[in-house]
Amino acid sequence: MRFIPLVEEYRGGVLENVNYGAVAVVDEKGKVLYSAGNPEHLTFLRSAAKPFQAIPAMKRRIETVYGLEGREAALFAASHRGEAFHIDALESMLRKTGISEDALHCCATYPLNEDAKALRHQAHEPKRRIFHNCSGKHTGLIALCKHMGWDERTYYDPEHPVQKEIVQTLAYFAEVPEESIPHGVDGCGLPIFALPLYKIGYSFLKLACPDLIEDEETRDAAARMAKLMNEYPDMIADTRFVCSELLKDPNLTAKGGAKGVYGIGLRKERLGISLKVSDGSELVWPCIIASILERLGYDNLETIERLYKLVPNTIVNDGGTEVGERRAVFELQA
Known part of the structure; x- marks a missing residue:
């Protein structure tokens, strides 16, 4: 795996915890410019795949077919955290598409x-x-099946047309053979896929810079999906989560997934970033991402400050007293 220490946590000056992982930074040709740990580590995208899973629906302009608002269509790519405005938008989507909530394959849960x-x-x-964080994705896929005349009941089956098109889409973005992509089952019950870590960064770069996408239909779909994510950042996660904070920056497209995987595309710099925290921690995402942006000389300091404000590097106890600190300890190797 070749994971290295990414973040160390100290309490009373004593090293208490270490988060290991890997980071990759790629250019517009997919070349690894910088890395920490193994940039080729095979990584399930989990919910970081959602913008790409939404591309088939965006290619058919499902949002227009069913008269969805922008905030509703943004939920195609969301890991919403169940705030009231998310649920209001989801209920509106179900009404407009004529989809029953019981048709969603994701399980019933709480926000x-x-x-x-x-x-x-x-x-x-x-x-x-x-209430399930993947329900927007599921609604979008069922709406696509309904529009295309595909079986709506088995949309989660790996052999279903919608799932086959999703893996084709991911292979196209990552520029890897479709048959080389390992499959698994995600937490919501849908198929999920693994890529080398640096290929995740490359895919997010194309999402941010769709001019890198040769196929016109896919290019347009990617541009519209990324635009919705930036226009409605709070729909993608919630009012205090790293995805939403990053997407407030119009220069970035970003999405995280379970077990510590994250992908970011930088438009002006034309760079893709991907990272994997080996223990699956999401708490250290802001520390790691802010440190990567600082090391790359990113000039939007407001974005970096928002990340540090979201999860400060100062560690406090239950009473709010400062008791330690969190440090990013990796270097990006050329």
Whole structure:
């Protein structure tokens, strides 16, 4: 695996915890410019795949077919955390598409956002499928199947036309043979795919800079999906999560996934960034991403400051007293 220390945490001056992982930075030709650890580590994209899983629907302009608002279509690529405005938009999507909530293959659950979860518990509401963070993706895929005349009940099957098109899309973005992509099952029950880490960064660069995409239809779909993500950043996660904070920067396209994987595309710099935290921690994403941007000389200091504000490098105890610090300890090797 060749993971290296990315973040160290100190308490009382004593090293208490280390997060290992790998980082890759690629250029517009897909060449690895900088890395920390193994840039070829085979990595499941998990929810970082959502913008690419949405491309088939965007190619058919499903948002226009069903009269979806921009904030609703943005949920195709979201890992929403179940705040009230997410649920309102999802219920509107179901009404407009004529899809039953029971048709979603993702399980019934409670929101990931703790405040939103508490409100649902206080109201004695049951678990729901649209509370699941992947429900926007599922709704978009079913809407696509409905429009195309494909079987809506088995859209999660790896042999279903929509899933076959998704893996073709990912292979096209990453420029790898389709048969080389390992398949698994994601937390929401849909197929998920693994790529070398640097290929994830390359795919996100194309999402940010769609002029790198040769096929006109795919290029247009990618541009519109990325635009929606930047226009409605809070729909992609919630009001206090790293994806939404990064997407407030119009120069970036970004999406994270479970078990510590993250992808970012930088438009002006024409760079792709990908990272994997080996223990799956998401808490250290802001520290790592801010450090990468600093090492690359990124000039939007406001974005970096938002990341450090989201998860400060100062560690405090339950009473708010400073007790330690978090440090990014990796170097980007040319």
